[in-house]
Amino acid sequence: MSSPFPFSSIVGQDEMKMALLIAAVDPAVGGVLVFGDRGTGKSTAVRALAALLPRIRVIKGCHYGCDPVTDGKWCDDCREKYAKDEPKSALVAVPVVDLPLGATEDRVVGALDLERALARGEKAFEPGLLARANRGFLYIDEVNLLEDHLVDLLIDVAASGENVVEREGLSVRHPARFVLVGSGNPEEGELRPQLLDRFGLSVEVKTPEDLATRIEVVRRRDSYERDPAAFVEKCRKQEERLRRQIVAARARLPAVSVPDAALERAATLCMALGTDGLRGELTLMRAARAMASLEGDSTVEDKHLRRVAPAALRHRLRRDPLDEAGSGVRVARAIEQLFGA
Amino acid sequence: MAETASAEITAWQDAALAAALFALDPAGTGGVALRASAGPVRDRWLSQLRGMLPGTDPWRRVPLNVADGRLLGGLDLAATLRSGRPVAERGLLAEADGGVVVLAMAERLSSATAARLVAVLDAGEVCMERDGVALRSPARIGVLALDEGVSAEENIPGALLDRLAFHVDLASLGIFDAQGDTISAEEIGVARNRLRRIVAGERTIESLCGAAMALGIDSTRAPLLALRVARAAAALAGRMEVTDADAALAARLVLAPRATRLPPVSEDHAEPPPAEVAASEDAQNDQPTPAPENGALEDVVLEAAKAAIPAGLLAQLAQGGGARRRSVSVGRAGQLLRSNKRGRPIGAMRGELKAGARLNVLETLRAAAPWQRLRQATAHDDLVHSRAKISVRREDFRITRFKQRAESTTIFVVDASGSAALNRLAEAKGAVELLLADCYVRRDRVALIAFRGSNAELLLPPTRSLARAKRGLAGLPGGGGTPLAAAIDAAVALADAVRRRGETPTIVMLTDGRANIARDGAQGRARAEEDALGAARKMAAAEFAVLFVDTSPRTQPQAQKLAAEMHARYLALPYAGAAAISQAVRASASDRSAGGGA
Numbered sequence: 001m002s003s004p005f006p007f008s009s010i011v012g013q014d015e016m017k018m019a020l021l022i023a024a025v026d027p028a029v030g031g032v033l034v035f036g037d038r039g040t041g042k043s044t045a046v047r048a049l050a051a052l053l054p055r056i057r058v059i060k061g062c063h064y065g066c067d068p069v070t071d072g073k074w075c076d077d078c079r080e081k082y083a084k085d086e087p088k089s090a091l092v093a094v095p096v097v098d099l100p101l102g103a104t105e106d107r108v109v110g111a112l113d114l115e116r117a118l119a120r121g122e123k124a125f126e127p128g129l130l131a132r133a134n135r136g137f138l139y140i141d142e143v144n145l146l147e148d149h150l151v152d153l154l155i156d157v158a159a160s161g162e163n164v165v166e167r168e169g170l171s172v173r174h175p176a177r178f179v180l181v182g183s184g185n186p187e188e189g190e191l192r193p194q195l196l197d198r199f200g201l202s203v204e205v206k207t208p209e210d211l212a213t214r215i216e217v218v219r220r221r222d223s224y225e226r227d228p229a230a231f232v233e234k235c236r237k238q239e240e241r242l243r244r245q246i247v248a249a250r251a252r253l254p255a256v257s258v259p260d261a262a263l264e265r266a267a268t269l270c271m272a273l274g275t276d277g278l279r280g281e282l283t284l285m286r287a288a289r290a291m292a293s294l295e296g297d298s299t300v301e302d303k304h305l306r307r308v309a310p311a312a313l314r315h316r317l318r319r320d321p322l323d324e325a326g327s328g329v330r331v332a333r334a335i336e337q338l339f340g341a
Numbered sequence: 342m343a344e345t346a347s348a349e350i351t352a353w354q355d356a357a358l359a360a361a362l363f364a365l366d367p368a369g370t371g372g373v374a375l376r377a378s379a380g381p382v383r384d385r386w387l388s389q390l391r392g393m394l395p396g397t398d399p400w401r402r403v404p405l406n407v408a409d410g411r412l413l414g415g416l417d418l419a420a421t422l423r424s425g426r427p428v429a430e431r432g433l434l435a436e437a438d439g440g441v442v443v444l445a446m447a448e449r450l451s452s453a454t455a456a457r458l459v460a461v462l463d464a465g466e467v468c469m470e471r472d473g474v475a476l477r478s479p480a481r482i483g484v485l486a487l488d489e490g491v492s493a494e495e496n497i498p499g500a501l502l503d504r505l506a507f508h509v510d511l512a513s514l515g516i517f518d519a520q521g522d523t524i525s526a527e528e529i530g531v532a533r534n535r536l537r538r539i540v541a542g543e544r545t546i547e548s549l550c551g552a553a554m555a556l557g558i559d560s561t562r563a564p565l566l567a568l569r570v571a572r573a574a575a576a577l578a579g580r581m582e583v584t585d586a587d588a589a590l591a592a593r594l595v596l597a598p599r600a601t602r603l604p605p606v607s608e609d610h611a612e613p614p615p616a617e618v619a620a621s622e623d624a625q626n627d628q629p630t631p632a633p634e635n636g637a638l639e640d641v642v643l644e645a646a647k648a649a650i651p652a653g654l655l656a657q658l659a660q661g662g663g664a665r666r667r668s669v670s671v672g673r674a675g676q677l678l679r680s681n682k683r684g685r686p687i688g689a690m691r692g693e694l695k696a697g698a699r700l701n702v703l704e705t706l707r708a709a710a711p712w713q714r715l716r717q718a719t720a721h722d723d724l725v726h727s728r729a730k731i732s733v734r735r736e737d738f739r740i741t742r743f744k745q746r747a748e749s750t751t752i753f754v755v756d757a758s759g760s761a762a763l764n765r766l767a768e769a770k771g772a773v774e775l776l777l778a779d780c781y782v783r784r785d786r787v788a789l790i791a792f793r794g795s796n797a798e799l800l801l802p803p804t805r806s807l808a809r810a811k812r813g814l815a816g817l818p819g820g821g822g823t824p825l826a827a828a829i830d831a832a833v834a835l836a837d838a839v840r841r842r843g844e845t846p847t848i849v850m851l852t853d854g855r856a857n858i859a860r861d862g863a864q865g866r867a868r869a870e871e872d873a874l875g876a877a878r879k880m881a882a883a884e885f886a887v888l889f890v891d892t893s894p895r896t897q898p899q900a901q902k903l904a905a906e907m908h909a910r911y912l913a914l915p916y917a918g919a920a921a922i923s924q925a926v927r928a929s930a931s932d933r934s935a936g937g938g939a
Contacts (some may be wrong), residue, residue: 038503039560043463100413100468101456106703107475114427114703117710142456142500169711185500186806207559215550218564222546 005224006235007048008242011217012208019201019311020049023179025249026290030200031180040205042183046139050096054247060088063127064134064174075174095136097129109165125172130163133178143182144191155198200283202315249293256293262300272334275316284312309335353518359507359594361524362573364393365532367441367483369569370506374497376488377511385519393529399440401433414469414476435467435478447486447497455498462504506566508598532576539572541583552592552642557602567595592642704739749845750786750803754832756852757793758823792828794821795862825856826872836885847886853893854900877906
């Protein structure tokens with residue numbers, strides 16, 4: 001694959017783009033789940049995000065891409081190696097690792113290095129996809145078709161930020177902090193509710209309904225396919241602008257304050273919707289803060305809550321499986337009541 | 342190649358044209374879904390296609406039960422053992438780079454395999470992470486999906502179908518229809534060279550998008566594929582830019598089979614999209630067919646597409662029944678290959694290679710690996726061991742463990758006849774909904790058969806998808822006679838299919854038991870009841886778990902008798918609501934799992 005389709009050139013699908021940007025600004029929001037029709041640019045957006053994000057600094061030669069600055073979160077190897085001397089660093093692109101369907105568990109979590117074991121009789125750990133995804137994104141297309149035990153494993157690692165491998169006499173733990181991005185089509189089957197809840201944000205994508213938008217989608221896609229390099233070059237400026245916005249938002253994030261009024265609002269909204277547990281409120285707050293930061297505001301206000309609430313809450317409602325309205329509409333209704341039209 | 346939509350173009354010519362355009366740009370057009378039973382017509386189509394493909398293009402057949410290792414690539418066992426280090430092996434898809442992958446019996450393809458294919462189609466490369474090896478290899482492929490389905494329920498998984506430009510149906514053609522000129526591989530080769538430089542105007546894009554929308558096609562991939570096909574058509578005709586005829590052809594081949602509704606007729610001519618007003622007239626001069634009065638390209642395109650919509654579908658679309666047809670065979674997530682040891686692999690354990698056990702080669706190698714030096718050091722006098730690079734011993738054997746999910750499917754057989762419809766239909770719907778909510782948590786499946794008039798209809802094939810269940814329930818009409826025998830037969834057939842898939846069916850009959858339509862559709866209470874009793878006995882013989890919910894206001898002796906013949910649990914629920922029915926079903930299902938039988 002040469003250069004992916006530029007993120008800033010994706011037509012419409014604002015909620016999906018917003019959710020991905022929020023996750024890029026504050027990975028602590030927890031993963032993003034994108035559910036929707038076929039041919040709506042789900043995979044395109046995720047793959048485009050990789051190219052958009054600013055490059056990161058890693059310790060050279062580290063399997064897990066440890067950050068040379070924050071030494072508190074290093075992997076065991078780095079801690080041992082660089083106990084005294086300074087590590088060498090390198091700039092690399094943010095990893096966006098594709099988890100292909102049909103990947104086996106040993107490739108995902110890592111396993112005994114067969115080559116070294118067979119050739120030299122050494123017991124060595126060969127890092128898997130989770131190691132590669134550290135500090136980046138792990139993307140699962142058709143997450144609802146992935147084997148249940150793999151999904152369980154991924155969610156667990158994503159939540160704890162650490163991959164613990166206990167197999168073949170190996171006992172390894174290494175950092176695996178990544179944003180889980182799943183996409184799927186609800187017609188192919190549902191995700192278990194327990195799993196839904198573990199994703200921070202959930203967005204629904206639909207096929208654009210007006211002709212002009214559709215024409216624009218096809219036109220851009222077509223001109224990209226005919227000459228990817230030229231198309232990417234043409235979008236370089238707007239990509240650069242968006243990249244700067246992300247960098248600025250990340251820097252601003254710790255300073256963004258959440259007033260008590262906003263906390264109360266979030267809590268009331270969650271109560272009105274009857275979401276289970278506190279994860280909904282926490283995510284809502286975090287997402288709203290990232291949103292404020294993206295927009296250059298220093299305090300979280302109602303308008304931020306309003307924008308992120310559907311994505312943060314829609315998958316946490318008690319499901320009424322045959323409610324025609326769908327949970328997105330229920331959240332919108334609750335927001336309307338609470339915040340006024 | 343400048344034909345446009347007209348009555349003279351036969352289905353075969355269109356099919357042949359699709360083959361030519363696919364041969365011209367296999368990866369760009371995504372592929373062909375070919376619906377036809379195995380036979381001379383299909384063979385002729387296939388040989389024409391092969392004749393058009395340059396001989397150097399790879400052509401790979403993928404069997405239905407292909408293992409991931411062969412499809413995507415994996416560990417090359419022989420080479421690994423020979424060299425003593427892991428050697429990756431390319432899969433079928435990577436081998437087919439630049440050519441065509443043929444899927445046999447694609448209608449039975451599992452959605453998991455389809456998803457793998459889709460990922461490769463989207464990325465243009467195989468990204469393999471398996472068995473301790475990682476490999477990326479280019480795979481720009483076109484997919485030829487041979488669909489031998491006969492009923493509407495059998496279909497290629499939607500995600501894959503969406504990415505294949507051509508949906509060709511040869512089912513209605515005889516061998517004498519299959520006549521026509523062929524195009525040589527050289528011509529295709531020349532056209533391929535031209536393809537990259539073909540220009541498509543804004544108007545083409547706009548008109549294809551407009552036509553797709555008017556035909557109710559949601560996916561934005563459809564117009565994109567149509568655009569590529571239009572370009573290929575221009576290349577084939579020896580033109581350097583896409584003309585209206587090419588666009589019309591693309592609409593006919595790509596958009597028409599995807600139509601879910603008829604374009605609104607009145608608006609067609611009344612208000613052309615503003616962008617079309619400025620369109621020049623001269624491009625249409627080379628067309629034999631008279632262009633519509635206003636000359637808008639979108640109309641030409643739309644007309645072409647409309648003319649190509651099959652007649653049967655047209656009637657169906659006119660009734661608004663198109664939407665349901667589209668997604669019939671999806672939702673089989675998690676279903677695994679059949680074998681004597683089936684189920685989901687859940688890791689490996691140390692074990693003996695007894696009958697049926699499957700050796701997990703990779704884990705076995707891993708288990709043997711740490712001991713290699715030691716074994717080689719101690720086994721010098723043993724010839725057998727010293728010759729092998731790796732010595733594997735019995736204690737290293739690792740067996741794959743499988744876990745089979747005890748899935749259950751609840752089949753609702755709902756009486757929608759005139760006698761039952763008024764007071765019961767709503768409650769039956771409510772009960773199905775409640776159970777569905779339950780099943781959604783347990784990941785069980787639900788199916789729905791409704792019977793009224795002269796036959797029973799499968800409204801909802803076994804599904805876990807809420808979206809589909811919603812659609813199936815919304816369209817449940819009521820009124821007419823009570824063809825009970827047909828309904829029981831349908832339930833038995835479905836339950837049998839479910840059981841053959843290794844799942845446990847539970848049948849729930851919601852009826853008042855007053856049959857008045859016999860099995861052959863004739864009216865008359867006496868024969869109808871006799872037929873129903875016969876069908877009930879058949880059901881009992883198959884030993885399914887059955888719950889009979891008598892929905893008549895007063896308990897009926899006929900209903901009780903019927904239930905007894907079915908060996909069903911009988912439940913009189915004259916005034917029960919949806920919640921009560923749902924509770925009874927749950928109780929009956931747990932009875933069954935506790936005691937077995939009904």
